[in-house]
Amino acid sequence: MSVLVKARGLGKSYGSLRALDNVDFDIEEGCIVGLIGPNGAGKTTALKAILGLTEFEGELDVFGHDPRISRHRLLNDVSFIADVAVLPRWLKVSNAVEFVEAVHPRFNRERAMHFLERTKIRQRSKVGELSKGMVTQLHLALIMAIDAKLLVLDEPTLGLDILYRKEFYTTLLNDYFDGKRTIIVTTHQVEEIEKILTHLMFINNGRVTLNLSMEEVAEQYAEVLVNPDKAAVAQTLKPLYERDVFGKKLYLFEGVERDKLAELGELHTPSVADIFVAKMKGAAQ
Amino acid sequence: MNTAMKPYVALGKREIWEHRSFWIVQFVIGCISVLLSLLAAGALIYGRYYGYLDIPGYIERLGTNGAEIIRSFIIGSATLFNVALVALVCLYSIDTLNADRRDRSVLFWRSLPVSDTATVLSKLFTAMVTAPAIMLAFFIAFQIVNGVVMVIANAAIGVNPFPMMHPLAVLLAFITLAWALIAQSLWLMPFYGWFMLCSAWAKRNAWGWVILVPLGAMLLEVIVFQTGYFARMIGRHIAGLVNLMVGRNGITIHDMASAAAPANDSHLMTLESVSLFMLQPEMWIGVAIGAVFIGGAIWLRRHRFEF
Numbered sequence: 001m002s003v004l005v006k007a008r009g010l011g012k013s014y015g016s017l018r019a020l021d022n023v024d025f026d027i028e029e030g031c032i033v034g035l036i037g038p039n040g041a042g043k044t045t046a047l048k049a050i051l052g053l054t055e056f057e058g059e060l061d062v063f064g065h066d067p068r069i070s071r072h073r074l075l076n077d078v079s080f081i082a083d084v085a086v087l088p089r090w091l092k093v094s095n096a097v098e099f100v101e102a103v104h105p106r107f108n109r110e111r112a113m114h115f116l117e118r119t120k121i122r123q124r125s126k127v128g129e130l131s132k133g134m135v136t137q138l139h140l141a142l143i144m145a146i147d148a149k150l151l152v153l154d155e156p157t158l159g160l161d162i163l164y165r166k167e168f169y170t171t172l173l174n175d176y177f178d179g180k181r182t183i184i185v186t187t188h189q190v191e192e193i194e195k196i197l198t199h200l201m202f203i204n205n206g207r208v209t210l211n212l213s214m215e216e217v218a219e220q221y222a223e224v225l226v227n228p229d230k231a232a233v234a235q236t237l238k239p240l241y242e243r244d245v246f247g248k249k250l251y252l253f254e255g256v257e258r259d260k261l262a263e264l265g266e267l268h269t270p271s272v273a274d275i276f277v278a279k280m281k282g283a284a285q
Numbered sequence: 286m287n288t289a290m291k292p293y294v295a296l297g298k299r300e301i302w303e304h305r306s307f308w309i310v311q312f313v314i315g316c317i318s319v320l321l322s323l324l325a326a327g328a329l330i331y332g333r334y335y336g337y338l339d340i341p342g343y344i345e346r347l348g349t350n351g352a353e354i355i356r357s358f359i360i361g362s363a364t365l366f367n368v369a370l371v372a373l374v375c376l377y378s379i380d381t382l383n384a385d386r387r388d389r390s391v392l393f394w395r396s397l398p399v400s401d402t403a404t405v406l407s408k409l410f411t412a413m414v415t416a417p418a419i420m421l422a423f424f425i426a427f428q429i430v431n432g433v434v435m436v437i438a439n440a441a442i443g444v445n446p447f448p449m450m451h452p453l454a455v456l457l458a459f460i461t462l463a464w465a466l467i468a469q470s471l472w473l474m475p476f477y478g479w480f481m482l483c484s485a486w487a488k489r490n491a492w493g494w495v496i497l498v499p500l501g502a503m504l505l506e507v508i509v510f511q512t513g514y515f516a517r518m519i520g521r522h523i524a525g526l527v528n529l530m531v532g533r534n535g536i537t538i539h540d541m542a543s544a545a546a547p548a549n550d551s552h553l554m555t556l557e558s559v560s561l562f563m564l565q566p567e568m569w570i571g572v573a574i575g576a577v578f579i580g581g582a583i584w585l586r587r588h589r590f591e592f
Binding site: 051053055071072073074075076079080081082086087088089090091092095098099100102103104105139 | 291292294296303385389395397399588
């Protein structure tokens with residue numbers, strides 16, 4: 001698989017705040033990468049750098065382009081949804097389709113129409129007349145009709161109710177992702193996207209603290225529910241995080257052999273949210 | 286359509302979709318002008334049948350000086366459309382690089398492969414070419430309606446309207462107007478450029494920058510140098526539009542206030558006066574300053590990321 005995005009020593013400061021601190025990462029073709037981090041961790045800064053929407057230090061290569069120099073050429077191959085609620089209220093649905101068709105060489109009108117036909121959105125409506133869920137559907141229809149190599153989603157479902165959030169990701173996975181395209185997504189609702197991710201990246205305080213494929217995550221992280229009598233043994237294996245559950249101890253281990261852990265109790269693969277909390281708490285200690 | 290031009294045409298259309306006031310306001314003014322024509326036609330018919338109208342005198346006046354009357358009438362009545370045009374374009378250029386940042390739709394526009402230069406230039410094109418073209422199209426269409434109304438009114442009072450129509454004078458008046466609109470756009474380019482620069486610069490209130498920065502510069506000049514060249518220069522440039530309209534060049538606002546020029550109401554712009562207006566150095570210095578402002582607006586559009 002070829003590397004689509006390559007960052008070396010990527011850095012960015014806002015005044016004294018170091019939003020990104022010498023970050024290295026590669027994003028390969030055909031991945032769905034979840035970029036997870038607390039507020040202000042540098043997620044959006046990293047995405048903006050990839051999209052050519054901000055200045056930065058270091059090297060960044062997005063399929064051969066430097067985003068600082070050739071932003072609008074880069075955008076022939078990259079689509080992004082910064083937030084679903086950014087379509088202007090005055091824009092008519094038919095005009096939105098016409099505009100994107102005219103300016104985007106990879107836009108397929110039939111595809112957009114096909115997606116729109118499945119919704120209740122009418123061509124004559126203005127964005128201001130649509131419900132928030134319908135605006136999302138419209139934005140998604142426009143973006144999914146673009147044959148882009150890379151799709152960047154920055155908190156795309158913020159402010160949507162759970163039905164539309166589910167639909168958003170289901171549509172994306174069923175109708176857009178074909179195994180060759182690449183998607184980078186940031187969100188606070190980790191549990192909603194963890195089933196669709198192929199790769200996971202944590203960012204905290206401007207640094208990448210985890211960067212693994214989901215298989216590697218399942219291999220390296222394990223959660224064990226331990227009876228109190230074995231708690232002392234578990235402690236010797238240096239758990240990343242622990243908490244009390246119904247009088248038992250739940251330990252989260254990083255990089256410990258599964259055979260050893262199986263002796264302690266019932267083994268689970270932890271959720272991304274649990275790993276995230278463990279890593280963040282671990283970093284704070 | 287040429288595929289290379291397609292994105293630029295779409296950018297131009299986008300502005301008209303957003304700013305429907307460019308044609309709605311002209312349409313409303315056109316309707317008012319038709320209403321006035323109907324009133325005039327009514328007065329003509331009323332005068333004829335109640336004996337107020339001196340028909341032979343009326344025919345003689347229109348016969349000897351008809352072409353000039355029609356030309357003055359057309360150019361004069363364009364003023365109303367034009368005042369609306371300039372007001373709309375000023376409001377537009379102050380808002381255009383700011384509104385999409387306020388409602389965050391800039392995040393959508395900038396997610397498409399369109400350069401910031403193309404975006405800003407499409408907005409300048411809208412201000413200087415599209416909006417005046419819309420105004421001219423509506424003006425001509427409504428003048429034709431008004432012409433038909435007057436032809437019918439004249440026929441109704443038993444006057445043969447055809448010798449009074451002067452199609453060449455009408456055509457010439459429209460061409461003069463088109464030429465003057467080009468001159469006006471170029472003349473106002475430093476203002477439009479400044480407005481768009483403020484629009485790209487301001488976080489929220491572009492109006493504040495548009496007004497306060499020049500006002501501050503004027504005050505500073507008065508305080509530091511005890512002179513008022515900058516204020517006078519701005520005033521002179523605005524007054525230049527009146528000169529364009531009445532076909533005089535290089536007359537200052539001071540001259541106008543002293544009323545040195547004899548009042549002559551048929552003294553309206555001609556193709557020649559507009560051409561001379563174009564040749565003034567002040568015109569092209571202004572265009573150059575406007576271009577610098579636009580360059581600044583493009584740079585800001587490219588490099589400002591507050592969202």
